[in-house]
Amino acid sequence: MNDLFDIESKLKDYIGEKRYKHSLRVADTASKMAEKFNVDPKKAYLAGLIHDCAKYNEEFFLNKFNIKLSAYPVSSIKDPVLHSFLGAEVAKKVYNIYDEDILEAIKYHTTGKANMTDLEKIIFIADAIEPDRNFEGIAEIRKYAFENLNEAMLALLDNNIIFLISKKAIINPLSFEARNYLIEEKNGKIRHNS
Numbered sequence: 001m002n003d004l005f006d007i008e009s010k011l012k013d014y015i016g017e018k019r020y021k022h023s024l025r026v027a028d029t030a031s032k033m034a035e036k037f038n039v040d041p042k043k044a045y046l047a048g049l050i051h052d053c054a055k056y057n058e059e060f061f062l063n064k065f066n067i068k069l070s071a072y073p074v075s076s077i078k079d080p081v082l083h084s085f086l087g088a089e090v091a092k093k094v095y096n097i098y099d100e101d102i103l104e105a106i107k108y109h110t111t112g113k114a115n116m117t118d119l120e121k122i123i124f125i126a127d128a129i130e131p132d133r134n135f136e137g138i139a140e141i142r143k144y145a146f147e148n149l150n151e152a153m154l155a156l157l158d159n160n161i162i163f164l165i166s167k168k169a170i171i172n173p174l175s176f177e178a179r180n181y182l183i184e185e186k187n188g189k190i191r192h193n194s
Helices: 004-036 041-050 058-064 082-093 100-107 118-129 138-145 149-166 173-186
Strands: none
Touching (some): 004 041, 004 118, 041 100, 041 118, 082 100, 100 118, 118 138, 118 149, 138 149
Protein backbone atom coordinates (compact mmCIF):
# COMPACT_ATOMS: atom_id res chain seq x y z
CA MET A 1 0.00 0.00 0.00
CA ASN A 2 1.15 3.53 -0.67
CA ASP A 3 2.69 5.73 2.01
CA LEU A 4 -0.35 7.48 3.50
CA PHE A 5 1.69 10.14 5.28
CA ASP A 6 3.32 11.22 2.01
CA ILE A 7 -0.04 11.18 0.21
CA GLU A 8 -1.78 13.17 2.94
CA SER A 9 0.87 15.91 3.09
CA LYS A 10 0.93 16.36 -0.72
CA LEU A 11 -2.84 16.26 -0.87
CA LYS A 12 -3.24 18.96 1.77
CA ASP A 13 -0.82 21.20 -0.15
CA TYR A 14 -2.71 20.79 -3.42
CA ILE A 15 -6.34 20.92 -2.31
CA GLY A 16 -6.23 22.91 0.94
CA GLU A 17 -7.34 22.17 4.48
CA LYS A 18 -11.12 22.31 3.95
CA ARG A 19 -11.17 19.92 0.97
CA TYR A 20 -8.57 17.71 2.70
CA LYS A 21 -10.88 17.31 5.73
CA HIS A 22 -13.73 16.45 3.36
CA SER A 23 -11.49 13.81 1.77
CA LEU A 24 -10.70 12.30 5.18
CA ARG A 25 -14.44 12.05 5.93
CA VAL A 26 -15.08 10.45 2.53
CA ALA A 27 -12.23 7.97 3.11
CA ASP A 28 -13.63 7.03 6.52
CA THR A 29 -17.19 6.66 5.19
CA ALA A 30 -15.98 4.62 2.21
CA SER A 31 -13.97 2.31 4.45
CA LYS A 32 -17.01 1.62 6.66
CA MET A 33 -19.21 0.99 3.62
CA ALA A 34 -16.58 -1.32 2.12
CA GLU A 35 -16.59 -3.50 5.22
CA LYS A 36 -20.37 -3.83 4.95
CA PHE A 37 -20.23 -4.90 1.28
CA ASN A 38 -17.12 -7.14 1.38
CA VAL A 39 -14.94 -4.69 -0.56
CA ASP A 40 -11.31 -4.11 0.46
CA PRO A 41 -11.57 -1.31 3.08
CA LYS A 42 -7.96 -0.21 2.44
CA LYS A 43 -8.68 0.34 -1.25
CA ALA A 44 -11.89 2.18 -0.36
CA TYR A 45 -10.05 4.38 2.15
CA LEU A 46 -7.31 5.28 -0.34
CA ALA A 47 -9.79 5.97 -3.16
CA GLY A 48 -11.88 8.12 -0.82
CA LEU A 49 -8.84 10.00 0.41
CA ILE A 50 -7.52 10.77 -3.06
CA HIS A 51 -10.82 11.20 -4.96
CA ASP A 52 -10.54 15.02 -5.19
CA CYS A 53 -6.77 15.16 -5.82
CA ALA A 54 -7.19 17.25 -9.00
CA LYS A 55 -9.88 19.59 -7.66
CA TYR A 56 -9.08 23.33 -7.85
CA ASN A 57 -5.93 22.55 -9.87
CA GLU A 58 -7.37 21.28 -13.14
CA GLU A 59 -5.63 23.77 -15.42
CA PHE A 60 -2.31 23.30 -13.60
CA PHE A 61 -2.40 19.51 -13.99
CA LEU A 62 -3.59 19.61 -17.61
CA ASN A 63 -0.59 21.80 -18.43
CA LYS A 64 1.88 19.93 -16.20
CA PHE A 65 1.09 16.58 -17.81
CA ASN A 66 0.37 18.01 -21.27
CA ILE A 67 -3.15 16.58 -21.35
CA LYS A 68 -5.67 17.97 -23.81
CA LEU A 69 -9.10 18.81 -22.41
CA SER A 70 -10.60 16.79 -25.27
CA ALA A 71 -9.24 13.63 -23.59
CA TYR A 72 -12.17 13.82 -21.17
CA PRO A 73 -15.98 13.83 -21.60
CA VAL A 74 -16.38 17.41 -20.37
CA SER A 75 -17.71 20.63 -21.88
CA SER A 76 -14.98 23.05 -20.72
CA ILE A 77 -12.12 23.69 -18.28
CA LYS A 78 -14.78 24.97 -15.85
CA ASP A 79 -16.80 21.73 -16.02
CA PRO A 80 -17.35 20.66 -12.38
CA VAL A 81 -16.74 16.98 -13.20
CA LEU A 82 -13.35 17.50 -14.89
CA HIS A 83 -11.46 16.94 -11.63
CA SER A 84 -12.71 13.37 -11.34
CA PHE A 85 -11.50 12.25 -14.79
CA LEU A 86 -8.25 14.16 -14.43
CA GLY A 87 -7.90 12.89 -10.86
CA ALA A 88 -7.25 9.34 -12.04
CA GLU A 89 -4.23 10.61 -14.00
CA VAL A 90 -3.03 12.79 -11.11
CA ALA A 91 -3.37 9.82 -8.73
CA LYS A 92 -0.94 7.90 -10.93
CA LYS A 93 1.54 10.65 -11.73
CA VAL A 94 1.63 12.54 -8.42
CA TYR A 95 0.64 9.93 -5.84
CA ASN A 96 1.98 6.74 -7.50
CA ILE A 97 -1.34 4.92 -7.34
CA TYR A 98 -1.58 2.30 -10.08
CA ASP A 99 -4.41 0.10 -8.82
CA GLU A 100 -7.00 0.20 -11.63
CA ASP A 101 -9.89 -0.38 -9.21
CA ILE A 102 -8.94 2.76 -7.28
CA LEU A 103 -8.26 4.81 -10.43
CA GLU A 104 -11.65 3.90 -11.92
CA ALA A 105 -13.41 4.78 -8.65
CA ILE A 106 -11.74 8.21 -8.72
CA LYS A 107 -12.54 8.71 -12.42
CA TYR A 108 -16.30 8.15 -12.02
CA HIS A 109 -16.94 9.54 -8.52
CA THR A 110 -18.90 12.54 -9.83
CA THR A 111 -20.76 11.17 -12.85
CA GLY A 112 -21.13 7.46 -12.26
CA LYS A 113 -21.27 5.19 -15.32
CA ALA A 114 -23.05 2.07 -16.50
CA ASN A 115 -22.09 -1.21 -14.81
CA MET A 116 -20.11 0.20 -11.89
CA THR A 117 -18.14 -1.98 -9.50
CA ASP A 118 -19.06 -1.94 -5.82
CA LEU A 119 -15.90 0.10 -5.07
CA GLU A 120 -16.89 2.69 -7.70
CA LYS A 121 -20.38 2.92 -6.20
CA ILE A 122 -18.98 3.23 -2.68
CA ILE A 123 -16.76 6.20 -3.59
CA PHE A 124 -19.58 7.90 -5.50
CA ILE A 125 -21.92 7.47 -2.54
CA ALA A 126 -19.39 8.22 0.23
CA ASP A 127 -18.50 11.52 -1.44
CA ALA A 128 -22.15 12.56 -1.28
CA ILE A 129 -23.05 11.29 2.20
CA GLU A 130 -19.96 12.01 4.31
CA PRO A 131 -20.98 13.41 7.72
CA ASP A 132 -20.70 17.13 6.79
CA ARG A 133 -22.98 16.84 3.75
CA ASN A 134 -26.55 17.96 4.15
CA PHE A 135 -29.30 18.08 1.53
CA GLU A 136 -32.93 17.09 1.25
CA GLY A 137 -33.28 13.31 1.25
CA ILE A 138 -29.80 12.58 2.63
CA ALA A 139 -31.09 10.60 5.63
CA GLU A 140 -32.77 8.07 3.34
CA ILE A 141 -29.69 7.86 1.10
CA ARG A 142 -27.43 7.31 4.14
CA LYS A 143 -29.70 4.45 5.18
CA TYR A 144 -29.54 2.88 1.69
CA ALA A 145 -25.76 3.35 1.63
CA PHE A 146 -25.36 0.58 4.20
CA GLU A 147 -28.18 -1.63 2.90
CA ASN A 148 -28.28 -1.52 -0.90
CA LEU A 149 -25.66 0.22 -3.05
CA ASN A 150 -27.89 0.26 -6.14
CA GLU A 151 -30.77 1.95 -4.30
CA ALA A 152 -28.36 4.52 -2.86
CA MET A 153 -26.91 5.14 -6.33
CA LEU A 154 -30.36 5.57 -7.88
CA ALA A 155 -31.48 7.96 -5.16
CA LEU A 156 -28.29 10.02 -5.52
CA LEU A 157 -28.37 10.10 -9.30
CA ASP A 158 -32.03 11.19 -9.25
CA ASN A 159 -31.20 13.86 -6.67
CA ASN A 160 -28.17 15.11 -8.66
CA ILE A 161 -30.01 15.18 -11.98
CA ILE A 162 -32.99 17.06 -10.53
CA PHE A 163 -30.63 19.55 -8.85
CA LEU A 164 -28.68 20.14 -12.08
CA ILE A 165 -31.91 20.59 -14.04
CA SER A 166 -33.11 23.16 -11.48
CA LYS A 167 -29.84 25.08 -11.99
CA LYS A 168 -30.09 24.79 -15.78
CA ALA A 169 -26.66 23.15 -15.65
CA ILE A 170 -25.11 20.69 -18.07
CA ILE A 171 -25.57 17.05 -17.07
CA ASN A 172 -22.82 14.66 -18.09
CA PRO A 173 -24.28 11.83 -20.23
CA LEU A 174 -22.49 9.26 -18.06
CA SER A 175 -24.90 10.07 -15.23
CA PHE A 176 -27.87 9.21 -17.44
CA GLU A 177 -26.12 6.02 -18.55
CA ALA A 178 -25.47 5.06 -14.91
CA ARG A 179 -29.09 5.70 -13.94
CA ASN A 180 -30.53 3.89 -16.95
CA TYR A 181 -28.30 0.88 -16.35
CA LEU A 182 -29.41 0.65 -12.71
CA ILE A 183 -33.10 0.93 -13.71
CA GLU A 184 -32.71 -1.78 -16.37
CA GLU A 185 -30.85 -3.99 -13.91
CA LYS A 186 -33.56 -3.45 -11.30
CA ASN A 187 -36.24 -4.35 -13.84
CA GLY A 188 -34.40 -7.54 -14.78
CA LYS A 189 -33.45 -6.39 -18.26
CA ILE A 190 -29.72 -6.90 -17.66
CA ARG A 191 -28.50 -10.41 -17.10
CA HIS A 192 -25.18 -11.01 -15.37
CA ASN A 193 -23.10 -14.06 -16.22
CA SER A 194 -22.51 -16.24 -13.18
